[in-house]
Amino acid sequence: MIIDALSVSPIVRAVGLIGLVLLEAMVLHVSYGVVTNTLGPNVKRALGGE
Amino acid sequence: MSLLLAGFFVGFGLLIGILFGFFGMGGSFLVTPALLVMGYPSRVAVGSGLAFVFGTSVIGALRHRDHGHVDYKLAVIMTVAMTLGIEAGKRVVDALHAAGTADLVISVAYVSLLATVGLFTFRDARSTDTTTSVDLSERVQALEIPPMVTLRGDVRVSASIIFGIGLVVGVLSGLLGVGGGFLLMPAMMYGLGVPAAIAVGTDILQITISGAFGAFVYARDGFVALPVVATLLAGSALGARIGAGVSELVDEDDIKGYFATMLLAGSVAVAAKRVGTAYDIGVLNTASIALIFGATVVVSGAILLAAVCQLRDDNTGFWCRLSTT
Numbered sequence: 278m279i280i281d282a283l284s285v286s287p288i289v290r291a292v293g294l295i296g297l298v299l300l301e302a303m304v305l306h307v308s309y310g311v312v313t314n315t316l317g318p319n320v321k322r323a324l325g326g327e
Numbered sequence: 328m329s330l331l332l333a334g335f336f337v338g339f340g341l342l343i344g345i346l347f348g349f350f351g352m353g354g355s356f357l358v359t360p361a362l363l364v365m366g367y368p369s370r371v372a373v374g375s376g377l378a379f380v381f382g383t384s385v386i387g388a389l390r391h392r393d394h395g396h397v398d399y400k401l402a403v404i405m406t407v408a409m410t411l412g413i414e415a416g417k418r419v420v421d422a423l424h425a426a427g428t429a430d431l432v433i434s435v436a437y438v439s440l441l442a443t444v445g446l447f448t449f450r451d452a453r454s455t456d457t458t459t460s461v462d463l464s465e466r467v468q469a470l471e472i473p474p475m476v477t478l479r480g481d482v483r484v485s486a487s488i489i490f491g492i493g494l495v496v497g498v499l500s501g502l503l504g505v506g507g508g509f510l511l512m513p514a515m516m517y518g519l520g521v522p523a524a525i526a527v528g529t530d531i532l533q534i535t536i537s538g539a540f541g542a543f544v545y546a547r548d549g550f551v552a553l554p555v556v557a558t559l560l561a562g563s564a565l566g567a568r569i570g571a572g573v574s575e576l577v578d579e580d581d582i583k584g585y586f587a588t589m590l591l592a593g594s595v596a597v598a599a600k601r602v603g604t605a606y607d608i609g610v611l612n613t614a615s616i617a618l619i620f621g622a623t624v625v626v627s628g629a630i631l632l633a634a635v636c637q638l639r640d641d642n643t644g645f646w647c648r649l650s651t652t
Contacts (some may be wrong), residue, residue, distance in 0.1 A: 291546035294553060295539055298378055301557060302385040305564035313568045324635050 328554045336558035339620070342627040343559070344566020347383055349574050349630050350586060357623060358559065359503060360437055360593050364600045364615045367552065369430045370420060373503065374545025375552045381538035382560040384508075386567055387531045396528025398479040401521065402536075404486055405493040405529070409507065409537040412497015417544050419502055434601045436503060438594045444510075445590030452583035464520030480522040492518065500541055508534055566627075573634040585626045592622035 285293070343357055359376035363369065423429040472485040492514050496507040508530055515526040545551050596618040603611030636647035 287547045287549070290549070291543045294378070294546040294551055295381070295543055297553065298382045298542070298556060298560070299385060299539075301560055302382040302564065303389070305561065306386050306389050309565050309568055313565075313572070317572065321638065324638050 328558070333554070333558045336555060337562040339623070340559035340562025340564075341566040342562075342623045344383070344563030344568075345570040345573070345627040345630055346566075346586075346589075346623070347387070347563065348567035348570020348572075349577075350570075357589075357593065357619070360441075360597045361619050362552075362555070363430075363434065363437075364596055364612070364619055367555075368550075369433050370424065370545065370548075370550040371552055373420065373433070374542065374548075374550035375555050376503075377500070377538055377541035377545060378551045378553075378556045379559050379563070380534060381542045382556065383563050383567065384531055384535040384538050386564050388535045390571070396524045397532050398521070398525050398529050400476055401478050401489065401515070401525075402529050402533045404476070404489045405511070406533045406536045408490045408493025409497035409500060409533065410540050412494045412499075413501035413537060413541045413544060415494075416498040416501020416503075417541075419498070431601065433503060434597050436499075438598045438601075440499070440503070441590045441594035441597070445587050445594060447513075448583060448587035448590060452587055463517055467518055468520055478519075478521060479525050480520075482520050482522075484519050489519065497537065500537060501544070507537070570630065573630055576637045577630065577633045585629045589622040589626045592618050596622075 339361065346357070358379050359372050362372035362375060367375070420429055420433070423432050467488060468482065468484050470485055470488060472487045474486045475483055476486045476489070477483045492511075496510050496514070499510065500507045511530050511534070512526055515521040515530065516523055521529070542551060596615040599611045599615040599618065602608065603615065632647070
């Protein structure tokens with residue numbers, strides 16, 4: 278889907294898009310960090326056949 | 328976007344993230360051709376590729392920020408040059424689009440670039456000789472083109488040469504929607520003689536900045552597909568963590584042959600898509616999609632398999648011997 282250009286100026290729209298991607302990246306970085314730190318050692322043990 | 332397509336992009340992002348986390352590069356040069364072969368318009372494929380690069384490199388930069396592996400002088404020169412190059416590349420794309428040749432030229436450029444880098448990587452995977460790269464960086468450092476700058480690792484080199492490299496990579500970035508990591512890393516290490524750790528840290532920082540600018544330039548004109556970028560990023564953020572974890576277990580050189588094969592498969596896929604579209608040969612379009620996604624699955628699968636074999640201390644089993652090149 279191409280971003281809708283109806284209501285805001287192109288520059289505001291572009292800055293908003295960059296901000297959204299940045300926000301998503303930071304949220305994913307933190308949340309996946311918690312998940313991998315919690316589950317990582319168990320997954321490693323399971324894959325290693327222990 | 329349908330739920331099925333969203334799930335597909337998350338899965339594809341996961342595999343790309345594994346490759347990015349393991350090799351430290353390899354995001355956009357798969358995403359943009361994949362979007363091209365899926366039928367997205369070239370400017371949307373390039374713009375979305377750049378926005379994805381930005382998101383992925385932010386995650387990489389966050390992970391590397393505490394390691395102190397950044398040469399800010401090098402990053403500033405490269406970023407200024409790449410920013411100018413990206414703007415120039417975008418104007419070239421607009422001009423090609425107006426002439427009705429954008430899809431053809433971008434596809435041909437992709438085929439050439441992926442094939443060239445793929446062949447070099449193949450040669451590198453088969454060779455242990457480092458004399459050529461040492462000679463090249465010494466020759467570049469010997470060129471006294473003012474102003475000269477001293478970088479971390481006691482590397483003294485011409486700022487004009489750094490600027491020139493950044494400009495060329497920037498034009499390719501704006502033209503093809505690539506972050507430039509797979510071009511900048513060898514350029515900094517083998518061309519300028521920058522130590523590998525500094526090259527990686529600096530590379531990720533400046534790709535974050537130039538990726539943001541590239542995405543901004545395309546988003547300004549409405550050529551970024553946000554749902555595609557968001558779903559890809561949701562998968563790649565997790566994949567990058569898995570890939571980085573695996574890189575502590577498996578030697579990169581063991582997998583390099585697969586990586587080169589993936590680059591060459593990407594090259595053939597884009598070429599097949601062009602020919603298939605030009606001459607209306609449906610089977611070529613299908614083959615190109617199968618090639619690009621198949622290669623991504625095989626290489627990321629080989630990385631995960633190599634990690635499991637390493638954890639089980641198994642290097643003799645059929646699958647474990649198959650996982651390395």
